[in-house]
Amino acid sequence: MNSKPFAQGNFFIGCNYWASNAGMHMWHEWDEQCVEKDFARLAENKIDTLRIFPLWSDFQPLSMHYACNGVEREIRMGEKLLPFTEAGRAGVDETMVQRFQTFCDLAEKYHLKLIVGLLTGWMSGRLFVPPLLEGKNVLSDPMAMKWEIKFVRYMVKRFREHPAIIAWDLGNECNCMGQFSITEDMYVWCATISMAIRCEDPVRPIVSGMHGLNPNGPRQRMQDQGEFLDILTTHPYPLFTAHCNTDPMNRMKSALHAAAESTYYADIGGIPCFAEELGVLGPMMIADELACDYINACLFTLLAHNCRGLMWWCANEQIELTDSPYDWNSVERELGLFYADGSKKPVLGTLTRFAEFVEALPIASLPRPITDAVCILTRGQDAWAVAYGSFILAKKAGMTLRFAWADEEIPEASAYLLPSMTGDGALSRHLCCELLERAKQGAKLYLSIGAALLSPFSSFTGLRVLTRATRPVAHTAMLRGEAFAVTSPCDFVMESVGAEVLCADETGAPLFAKNAYGKGTVYTMIAPIENTTAVEPDMTDSATTPPLHWFYEEMNLRALARAASVDLPTVGITEHIADENTHILVLVNYEPFAQKATLTLQEGWHIDAVYSVHSNVTNKSNTLSFPHNEGAVVILKR
Secondary structure (H helix, E strand, O other): OOOOOOOOOOOEEEEEOOEOOOEOOOOOOOOHHHHHHHHHHHHHOOOOEEEEOOEHHHHOOEEEEEOHHHOEEEEEEOOEOOOOOHHHHOOOOHHHHHHHHHHHHHHHHOOOEEEEEOOEOEEOOEEOOOHHHOOOOOOOOHHHHHHHHHHHHHHHHHHOOOOOEEEEEOOOOHHHOOOOOOHHHHHHHHHHHHHHHHHHOOOOOEEOOOOOOOOOOOOOOHHHHHHHOOEEEEOOOHHHOOOOOOOOOOOHHHHHHHHHHHHHHHHHHOOOEEEEEEOOOOOOOOOHHHHHHHHHHHHHHHHHOOOOEEEEOOOEOOOOOOOOOOOOOHHHOOOOOEOOOOOEOHHHHHHHHHHHHHHHOOOOOOOOEOOOEEEEEOOOOOHHHHHHHHHHHHHHOOOOEEEEEOOOOOOOOOEEEEEEEEEOOOOOHHHHHHHHHHHHOOOEEEEEEEEEOOOOOHHHHOEEEEEEEOOOEEEEEEEOOEEEEEEEOOEEEEEEOOOEEEEEOOOOOEEEEEEEEOOEEEEEEOOOHHHHHHHOOOOOOOOOOOOOHHHHHHHOOOOOOOOEEEOOOOEEEEEEEEEOOEEEEEEEEOOOOOEEEEEEEOOOOEEEEEEOOOOOOEEEOOEEEEOOOOEEEEEEEO
16 A cells, blocks of 8 residues: 555554653653653554654743732743743743654654644643643633744744654644634634644645534634645544444444544545544443454444544553543543553554555555545534434445535535435525536435425425424334334425325325436435434444435435445445456445345456455355454455
8 A cells, every 4th residue: 555644545553642651741751761662562563653742831831920010021931041042932941852852763763653743732631731821712812822833833843854753733632722712713723823834844744633623613614624734633532522422332333433524524624534533442431352343343444435544542551640631531541552561452453453454455545435425514404413324324325425515615426415404594595506407417416304494495306395393203104115213303294296205104295205307306305314313322223223224225326337236234335446447345344243245246347356354254156254343355357
């Protein structure tokens, strides 16, 4: 695979790093031998990329000295005057800089690549801002911004030639360092810091380092970061992400989370994204041996969806450390790839084997997956919930989605989804007209409705509203000879005025219908099935939940370029075009038990080779046998 960091088709394995002896207090409790020992064992286990943190309060330890009546007199570094040096003018402690130089040199010695989280003033539940800036909103206060710019420019200029450093990260989850009243506050901060980096280093990519982004605010928007940065990041911990802690971690919904969120960020932000922090938050979440199954499925899914890499949180256990935040927060103590005694956790073996697997693949780089439809997210909805639910349903239907935000340019496609719309402003007139024009030319258009008010409606759906009541309702749907529940927060009763009813409720009223529109087709679902899929537990368990993905299958949105399909909804598939005679499949068994999945191939195509981490996925007559939570890369030829 391509060895260039963040390159299209590349996939790297790394981890976030704090020293095993002191955690985030490593800089003032500096132990060079400990760091070198940590690096040696990480490199030995194929962890080749580290995200590192020059802790802000250690590196720029400024404080204000006050005179009579609290008048501000002078900024010093503790009791010391700021020296008349480049570091002194930036308020940077030169002892820390020398330790950082040694750190980077050791990384180079062990062939480790470094992503430097510059403004790390927030870490694991505690603020670490310089004493000078305590109590200030460091995302908007002018004094804070001044010293942040000085710090960033100094560090980037000082280390921009170091060969171990491959990227600059704004800092760890900087949107947690302070409050901002409007989205534009964070926009200005992000622009300021990224331009300070660019001023000193126009070459290395700038990485976000943030989480909790949203296309419509109020936190930082991924589109705004896409203007200034090169790489977006997700920190997809199920416990801390809405709708993602409902299912066991070794089940399909949890395994899809990291790739779904990273794809959502990348598509709407317009730049690549990778999972910068991922972990299980300790043995109270999942047993160590089962964490391996979870991360294995995550790795294959991130690889399949062009998500560039995964970095585990973090290198070492901190269970024996007594300082805050380790004293405060139990989820910060047992996160390492190594136990406190230095022995390996099982998950480290999984990461090592996957790194070796990717390195050995006979593929220069994995092309982007074929996209079947563009999923358009709209105002008024929980955009992340709808994106997540759409991603899950599409995956179960054997499809791959691309996301778009309704207020921005919509990519050309053969199919468009407007899922789980709600509210009066869900669909603007101009977007409706644009999509209907594309439908006239032959595109398929799908919309599902929560409590939406749409105008027009009947003219393109072929349905007419008889009554509406804002109250939760559970319809009984009949599809493929099976009855199952479909829920909605709004009780619509409709009739067909030209649409073909594909699925009716227990009263005979339409639930799912299609309507010819020019050369294309409009599908309408009278329930927000995507939102339901994201919010409710166990929605990927085929044995106990309604088969809502059948509605996606009924529309037949799969791209004509595809050469293969798979028969099990819990075996995911993406297809990648290497050349006209070679396609690559990435398949993942999302169940915690073994499954056999049969591929249906277009005429002229055959399986040329199957690659898996343990070489334990077998093929017989296009039926692949998967162990639990295992994936495979399949080469098709014709």
